[in-house]
Amino acid sequence: MIRATIKQFEEKALKGEGLSCAEGCALINLPDNCIFDILASSEKVRTFFKGNEVNLCSIINAKSGLCHEDCIFCSQSVHYDTGVKTYPMTEPQTIVETAKAASQNGAREFSIVTSGTSVNKDSDVAILAEALKKMQGETQMERCASLGIMNAETLQKLKDAGLQSYHHNLETARSFFPNVCTTHDYEEDVNTIKTARRLGLYTCCGGVFGLGESREQRVELAVTLRELDVDSIPINFLNPRPGTPLENAAHLTPLECLKIIALFRFMLPAKDIVICGGRQVNLRDMQCLIFAAGANGMMIGNYLTTMGRPPEEDLRMVKDLGLKPRRP
Numbered sequence: 001m002i003r004a005t006i007k008q009f010e011e012k013a014l015k016g017e018g019l020s021c022a023e024g025c026a027l028i029n030l031p032d033n034c035i036f037d038i039l040a041s042s043e044k045v046r047t048f049f050k051g052n053e054v055n056l057c058s059i060i061n062a063k064s065g066l067c068h069e070d071c072i073f074c075s076q077s078v079h080y081d082t083g084v085k086t087y088p089m090t091e092p093q094t095i096v097e098t099a100k101a102a103s104q105n106g107a108r109e110f111s112i113v114t115s116g117t118s119v120n121k122d123s124d125v126a127i128l129a130e131a132l133k134k135m136q137g138e139t140q141m142e143r144c145a146s147l148g149i150m151n152a153e154t155l156q157k158l159k160d161a162g163l164q165s166y167h168h169n170l171e172t173a174r175s176f177f178p179n180v181c182t183t184h185d186y187e188e189d190v191n192t193i194k195t196a197r198r199l200g201l202y203t204c205c206g207g208v209f210g211l212g213e214s215r216e217q218r219v220e221l222a223v224t225l226r227e228l229d230v231d232s233i234p235i236n237f238l239n240p241r242p243g244t245p246l247e248n249a250a251h252l253t254p255l256e257c258l259k260i261i262a263l264f265r266f267m268l269p270a271k272d273i274v275i276c277g278g279r280q281v282n283l284r285d286m287q288c289l290i291f292a293a294g295a296n297g298m299m300i301g302n303y304l305t306t307m308g309r310p311p312e313e314d315l316r317m318v319k320d321l322g323l324k325p326r327r328p
């Protein structure tokens with residue numbers, strides 16, 4: 001009976017339709033002992049839409065800490081005493097050198113990430129524009145940025161300088177957001193994604209799981225992302241940071257993480273799904289199953305404020321699975 005239901009979900013996803021909200025809730029509430037039936041189907045859907053290539057991306061934390069937002073999972077917020085490193089915008093040449101090193105490590109896409117509500121100081125925008133132009137001239141990498149809540153004018157300036165993709169997470173479901181952040185409105189995040197899309201940028205928008213949201217709220221986020229028609233969904237799993245309100249939160253289980261990834265593959269079958277922060281600590285020895293669960297990309301190298309594992313281990317895992325990194 002359960003196998004037949006999963007098979008129906010697979011057939012629907014293979015048609016590119018994506019599950020309904022009720023079907024998504026049914027999938028994510030399946031018992032853990034169904035995991036290999038789920039993976040068998042999600043693997044087929046991923047292979048059908050994405051073949052055997054995986055997108056590898058890397059980031060630089062180009063401006064760290066001192067953020068006035070109060071996201072409960074984030075060590076860069078001024079609201080929490082986390083001891084995180086703080087520094088202003090990194091110089092363009094350093095950004096470009098970091099991008100080149102990431103490229104040598106196998107990353108196809110490079111994102112310039114900054115802390116704070118948004119980037120609006122002319123001097124900071126000028127640094128980013130210079131870095132993007134240099135990246136375009138000196139690397140083959142896809143150029144992405146994650147700069148917070150942005151207006152059309154500034155995003156257009158950065159697009160003119162070479163920006164191709166804009167990343168901005170919704171973090172969680174609309175109904176759970178007030179539990180995660182009280183310093184800005186969900187709609188401001190939604191509008192940033194709509195603006196980036198309208199300007200023709202590739203949009204990368206997802207969330208963090210394990211914040212205390214219900215399984216149904218994970219489905220709610222997937223529905224919102226489908227309505228926004230984002231191109232790529234970055235999936236992060238909470239890695240509790242000392243000093244934040246979630247410092248004592250438990251990790252998700254590896255099987256729960258795999259079901260979340262599969263949910264997004266079944267709900268947004270043709271989109272890019274990229275596994276980012278919290279992969280190692282939440283999935284542990286089951287990391288290699290992220291691709292069977294439906295991911296077709298992952299972040300390699302270090303995260304914003306925590307270390308990743310050595311890129312060569314990730315490249316070996318991709319190779320061992322018979323997959324290959326997508327080239328620029």
Ligand code: SF4
Pocket residue numbers: 067068069070071074075076077114115116117148
């Ligand atoms: S997640 Fe972003 S907006 Fe929220 S506190 Fe951290 S740096 Fe600020």
